[in-house]
Amino acid sequence: MTYNSRTAASAAYYFAALTAVLLGLIGSFFHFSVSQQTLIDIIPMRTTAAVLVTGLAFLIAARRHSIILIVLGVGFMALAAISLYVNLTSGRLDVREYFAWVIVAVAIHLFLLGLSFALSLKWRWVRQLWKFTGWLSLAIAIAIIVYSWIPNTTHSYAPGSVIFIAVALMMLLTCIMMLIRAHWYREPLFFDRKLLTPSVVVSLITLLVWFSLSAAAVRDVNERGQILQGQIASQIDSQLIELRDALKRVASFKNAEDLEVFRHDSELLLRDFPAALGISVHSGSGDFVYLVHAQNRACEVDLRVLAIPPTNWLRSQMGQEAYSMSATSVMAERPVLFFTAPIISPNVEQNQQATMAVDLRALLDFETVEFLKAFSVYTEIAPNIILPANTVPFHVITNDHFHQMHPFSIEHAYQILDAPLNFYVTLHDTDELWRSARVNKLVFLIGGLVSFLLVIVIDANNRLRQEEVKLKQLATFDGVTNLIRRDVFEQELALQYSISEDIATTYVLFIDLDGFKTVNDTLGLKAGNHILHETGNRIKALLPTEAIVSRFSSDEFVVMVKHTNKALITKLAGAFQRELRRPYVIDDVEVVISASIGVAQASVRNDSADELIQRADIAMTEAKTAGGNTTTWFRKDMLASYNERLRLRTRIQQGLNNDEFRVHYQPIVSTKSGEISGFEALARWPQNDGSMISPGVFIPVTEQTGQIVELTEQILAMVSADIPRLAAIGGEERTYVSVNISPLCFTRGIVIELLKEIHLQAKESNVVLQIEVTESLFLDDKITAKATLEALRDSGIQVAIDDFGTGYSSLSLLYKLPVDVIKIDRAFISDLTPGSDAFKVADAAITLALNLNKVVVVEGIETEEQLKFCREKQCHAMQGFYFYKPEPLAVLMNMQHR
Secondary structure (H helix, E strand, O other), rough: OOOOOHHHHHHHHHHHHHHHHHHHHHHHHHHHHHHOOOOOOOOHHHHHHHHHHHHHHHHHHOOOOOHHHHHHHHHHHHHHHHHHHHHHHHHOOOOOOHHHHHHHHHHHHHHHHHHHHOOOOOOHHHHHHHHHHHHHHHHHHHHHHHHHHOOOOOOOOOOOOHHHHHHHHHHHHHHHHHHHHOOOOOOOOOOHHHHHHHHHHHHHHHHHHHHHHHHHHHHHHHHHHHHHHHHHHHHHHHHHHHHHHHHHHHHHHHOOOOHHHHHHHHHHHHHOOOOOOEEEOOOOOEEEEEEEEEOOOHHHHHHHHHOOHHHHHHHHHHOOOOEEEEEHHHOOOEEEEEEEEEEEOOOOOOOOEEEEEHHHHHHHOOOOOOHHHOOOOOEEEEEEEEEEEEOOOOOEHHHHHHHHHHHOOOOEEEEEEEEEEEEEEEEEOOOHHHHHHHHHHHHHHHHHHHHHHHHHHHHHHHHHHHHHHHHHHHHOOOOOOOEEHHHHHHHHHHHHHHHHOOOHOOOOEEEEEEEHHHHHHHHOOHHHHHHHHHHHHHHHHHHOOOOEEEEEEEEEEOOOOOOOOOHHHHHHHHHHHHHHHHHEEEEOEEOOOOOEEEEEEEOOOOOOOOHHHHHHHHHHHHHHOOOOOOOEEHHHHHHHHHHHHHHHHHHHHHHHHOOOEEEEEEEEEEOOOOOOEEEEEEEEEHHHOOOEHHHHHHHHHHHHOOOOOHEEEEEEEHHHHHHHHHHHHHHOOOOOOEEEOHHHHHHOOOOOHHHHHHOOOOOHHHOOOEEOOOHEEEHHHHHHHHHHHHHHOOOEEEEEEEEEEOOHHHHHHHHHOOOEEEEEEEEOOOOOOOOOOOHHHHHHHHHHHHHHHOOOEEEOOHHHHHHHHHHHHHOOEEEEEOOOOOOOOHHHHHHHHH
């Protein structure tokens, strides 16, 4: 498998999806494994189910859009709408609280997630929806993480810390998956098991450890809550038993003849038991006799109301021990429990009944240690009546209201006064759980970071291994053609020189494709690479045994053939020519190119691998010069010519560096007036011995080497300086100066910049600047050249075609391209015999140019006959030795002076 950015993206996506699935599965396991009787749920089933389904949906979305994904998306939207409606209408959310906005944002996110699943990613706006939902996931995750540091620890509706961290984790995973899938939407993401396994295992361990630590924290809270619940139940039971037994003792000490003794004993009991409100005495018929009330606990009226039991209940319990709760006191939120016991006196005919009123608020008011202050305990004293045991302020709660406010609580029945009574313990302050969650979150963060780092490291390691393979491949083979590289070929050829006993049987063929640059520029780099790859295959298919081929550079190939002879090489070169002329098919378009082949034979004397390749290259260059599509064998005189060109190139550069080049001007004469109407600037290279190197020698070399650009810059600078004096020599009202511009300057896009300074100088001197170009310019780059010439003409520069008629497509240039002047080449007026081919061509070309309103200048005028011809044809201007030779400016000025 090739590892690239898509590989890493796929791994990150599947890691996030699998982590979500694991989060749902492990969360479900812990939900069911931890007792359902918990103070706070470790993680609700609805959360684990939502996470699990979301992870599975993303796994489906990784491959393709399907009907299952649409169904899940619609389901998500429905659940989000229901959740949003319930939360907003239940009254449990306060919009002023940070938590409320988080809940609403999660519901909106769930709706957008469902909408994203339901729609296809082929639509651009859906991809934007995926990206928006992904960034929203990140924002919500950050909001939840912030909340986890500053939570509302007393909000009874707020979920536990584990739920919040789990949701934040899911949001982060959702962000990763949505952004990756929205970017790589064109094709399925691929599953790399080797890349994912270590990361998923670490993620699994991290989630198990995190849930285990969280479950341990929840269990610890449960255990402490149960301890407090048992303590309070035990204390209530023991206090009630003591109160009942104390009442029985007082009743047994009752002396009907000694009321003061009874009152004294009752006051001692009330003093010892703060929860007791008073002790009343009733007749055998249940009528109230008198009351002994606790001092400083309530006014007399209040005590009479609270401490005297209901008559009907008391009458039904006469003569026996019993206890009951006053419904009236409960509704008044001052609940009272009555104990009654018979008073048996031998001196009284009718037995009496003693009743103690116990204030349950005082009885349930327990001070808890700091260790247990976060818990609240409630007792269900009667069906649908629940009282707080250690909570201030005191209030009576119905069963429904209690369970609505405390969805997570521990319920346990304890024996109170030999009867079962339900006790509930709740957690009213979750700060400790949040502190524990913050610590546990470090495990999750470290584990998650390690998991992602594993994805990155393993992917990077795989990339590195593949890059090493690629480097080895690149070190030996060319990436486009899969042929051996140039340096490898040179090493093989050098080895052949060192081990071969008959090196003269070794040949090198240097192959260069003709016109490849044009094809590459026209059809593009991809098409060009296809041609190069196909060319390499065609050459390999024709190679004899032990022959090797290399892509030398660009569109050049080099072949070494061992143990062969000239006849076989000639035959092989011909086969190469035929095979490479066979059309290349690119996107149903046929492209035909040819090849120039140079062949060199190894020599036993003063020879080396580099020299053999160089000789084959020189022969190939000669084949190119001959027009291409041919094979040329190396000859010794080619090396001399090559060395001369190389020497001349070096000498030209020295001349450019030393400012050796000069400008000569050849005047152009008006046919009508005979006056000088313009000048053509020509480059000259004088030597120290007084001789001149012909432009026909150095100009072609500068064109091939690119030195023509620097030479043009120097010539234009000199002409710019001479323009004011040239203007004074001209005989016309407005003289023009013509300069030659190489097609290479157009190819490099520097023409306008080159002419900027000289054009400014020409306008200041009232001189018209004219540039001369050859027809080859339009053959190489017609569209760009045309645009450049139009821009020059718009700025006031005239355009002339030099040597018209010697190039290609001459007639089309007359009316299709932006030219002002046509310069007829001297070759067409060399023979002016009426009826000759040269005469006919010259006559037709001049007539056509004049009819198209072009200025016609005839070059090479040397005879009176040629002068007469130009006047008869009404040409605009003439140029030639008949009038003036190219001379330095100083000579022209002296000639004018004379």
